[in-house]
Amino acid sequence: MVCPYCGHNDSKVIDSRDAGEGIRRRRECLQCGLRFTTYERIQTTALLVVKRDGRREEFNRDKLMNSLRIACAKRPLPTGAIERVVSDIEGELQKLGRAEIPSSTVGEMVIQRLKSLDRVAYIRFASVYRDFADLETFKEEVEAMLSAKAGAGRQAPENQPPLFQMDNGLAERRPRRRGRPPKVRG
Numbered sequence: 001m002v003c004p005y006c007g008h009n010d011s012k013v014i015d016s017r018d019a020g021e022g023i024r025r026r027r028e029c030l031q032c033g034l035r036f037t038t039y040e041r042i043q044t045t046a047l048l049v050v051k052r053d054g055r056r057e058e059f060n061r062d063k064l065m066n067s068l069r070i071a072c073a074k075r076p077l078p079t080g081a082i083e084r085v086v087s088d089i090e091g092e093l094q095k096l097g098r099a100e101i102p103s104s105t106v107g108e109m110v111i112q113r114l115k116s117l118d119r120v121a122y123i124r125f126a127s128v129y130r131d132f133a134d135l136e137t138f139k140e141e142v143e144a145m146l147s148a149k150a151g152a153g154r155q156a157p158e159n160q161p162p163l164f165q166m167d168n169g170l171a172e173r174r175p176r177r178r179g180r181p182p183k184v185r186g
Contacts, residue, residue, distance in 0.1 A: 003029035004036050011036075021087060047093055048100045056100065061090060068110065071125040075118050085113045119145060 001011045008031035015026040022041035028034070047059035068082045089109045093101055107129045114122040123142060132138045 001027055001038060003032060003034065005029065005034045006032040008032065045094070045099065047098075049106060050100050050102050052103060059090070059093065059101070059106075061086060064089065064106070064110070067125070068114075068121075071114065071128075072118060072121040075121050077118060077121075081117060085110070085117065088113065115145075119149075 002009050003011060006029060008029055010030045011027040012030060013025050014028050014035065017024045019039060022039055025038045025040065027036055027038060029036070048056045049059050050056055065082065065086050068085060072082055089106065092109060093106070111122065111126060111129065114125050123145070126132075126141060127138060130141075132141070
């Protein structure tokens with residue numbers, strides 16, 4: 001493994017842990033002594049994405065991540081939301097069990113998830129993915145979203161995901177006090 005600090009290509013593993021989708025390894029460079037973290041994922045069968053023009057290219061997780069980052073730029077999303085979307089899509093594609101996936105399938109999966117994650121990011125992505133011909137088509141898409149929202153009622157502030165989305169019960173904990181701990185009398 002190449003050290004990100006000095007470029008030396010030899011390091012030793014200090015710690016390995018399961019990280020859900022793969023293995024997290026803490027490494028130390030044998031040249032400069034600095035530590036860094038690497039993540040290893042299991043290589044599954046290679047997925048080929050069939051483009052609209054018939055070209056085939058290997059599924060690229062980073063390419064999907066970058067397009068989602070662009071669509072979600074400056075949006076108030078929970079930490080790790082984009083990573084979860086990418087992992088979810090990649091897992092679903094693997095479950096399909098096909099070697100070749102049309103790019104439209106990947107695009108529709110992204111559209112579905114962005115629609116529920118953040119509506120502004122959804123519109124940004126859809127405007128590029130669906131290649132709106134003119135302003136009128138764009139307007140129709142926004143109006144369709146607004147009418148769907150009006151039918152569902154108003155649960156969260158407009159264009160904002162929930163501010164705190166915790167699954168592990170941490171929300172019930174009381175806030176920590178600052179300063180000295182209280183004196184114990186006895």
